[in-house]
Amino acid sequence: MPSVKQAAAVLVLASSSPRRQELISLLGLPVRIIPSGADERTPEEWSPREIVEELSRRKAQAVRQKLTEQPDESSIIVGSDTIVVLNGQIMGKPRDEQEARGMLRQLAGRVHEVYTGVSCIRSSDGRTATSHRVTKVRMRALTEEQIARYVATGEPMDKAGAYGIQELGSVLVESIEGDYFNVVGLPVSLLAVLLEQFELAIP
Numbered sequence: 001m002p003s004v005k006q007a008a009a010v011l012v013l014a015s016s017s018p019r020r021q022e023l024i025s026l027l028g029l030p031v032r033i034i035p036s037g038a039d040e041r042t043p044e045e046w047s048p049r050e051i052v053e054e055l056s057r058r059k060a061q062a063v064r065q066k067l068t069e070q071p072d073e074s075s076i077i078v079g080s081d082t083i084v085v086l087n088g089q090i091m092g093k094p095r096d097e098q099e100a101r102g103m104l105r106q107l108a109g110r111v112h113e114v115y116t117g118v119s120c121i122r123s124s125d126g127r128t129a130t131s132h133r134v135t136k137v138r139m140r141a142l143t144e145e146q147i148a149r150y151v152a153t154g155e156p157m158d159k160a161g162a163y164g165i166q167e168l169g170s171v172l173v174e175s176i177e178g179d180y181f182n183v184v185g186l187p188v189s190l191l192a193v194l195l196e197q198f199e200l201a202i203p
């Protein structure tokens with residue numbers, strides 16, 4: 001019987017987000033998942049682009065430090081960060097249900113931007129590629145009762161801007177302009193472009 005060498009992970013996803021795990025699997029490459037535990041605090045004066053790019057890099061770097069690979073192995077570590085921006089105001093994940101209701105009250109009936117940063121770091125030498133994407137989202141007008149019922153589902157609590165376009169939050173979204181996957185938290189086509197810099201061609 002031929003000996004079968006278990007395929008080493010080509011990609012390492014530095015994330016605890018189930019959405020990102022699902023999206024990265026679309027690339028069809030072996031992936032290992034390692035949550036980063038990185039500190040997500042940033043200075044007040046940073047722009048949305050600086051925040052998502054730096055945090056995506058930080059997450060990938062934190063996982064690079066945790067990796068224990070054989071010297072002949074090398075993988076690409078992928079980190080990602082998503083925020084919602086309304087008229088320059090930055091929204092991360094709500095701390096509690098009250099904050100979630102407040103975010104949705106502000107987003108309802110308006111257009112906001114979703115920024116996602118993506119970083120790829122090669123484990124062997126630390127070579128890094130970073131970029132970001134922006135998607136515009138128009139949320140429909142919502143009554144106080146609709147907001148309260150949506151927040152009571154618990155869905156908003158682990159999501160930037162307190163909604164999930166890929167779940168029940170889909171009914172809150174009137175239209176989008178740009179990459180849908182960017183809103184969910186991992187713009188897969190941007191990731192594919194970054195991976196080309198590491199000689200990984202997809203497809």
Ligand SMILES: Cc1cn([C@H]2C[C@H](O)[C@@H](COP(=O)(O)OP(=O)(O)OP(=O)(O)O)O2)c(=O)[nH]c1=O
Nearest residue numbers: 015016017081082159160163164165183184185
């Ligand atoms: C706007 C929006 C955000 N989100 C999610 C994507 C991200 O998981 C989350 C923003 O928080 P992040 O800090 O970007 O990510 P995370 O803490 O969930 O995961 P990790 O840092 O371990 O990778 O919001 C949705 O799932 N749907 C949406 O429509």
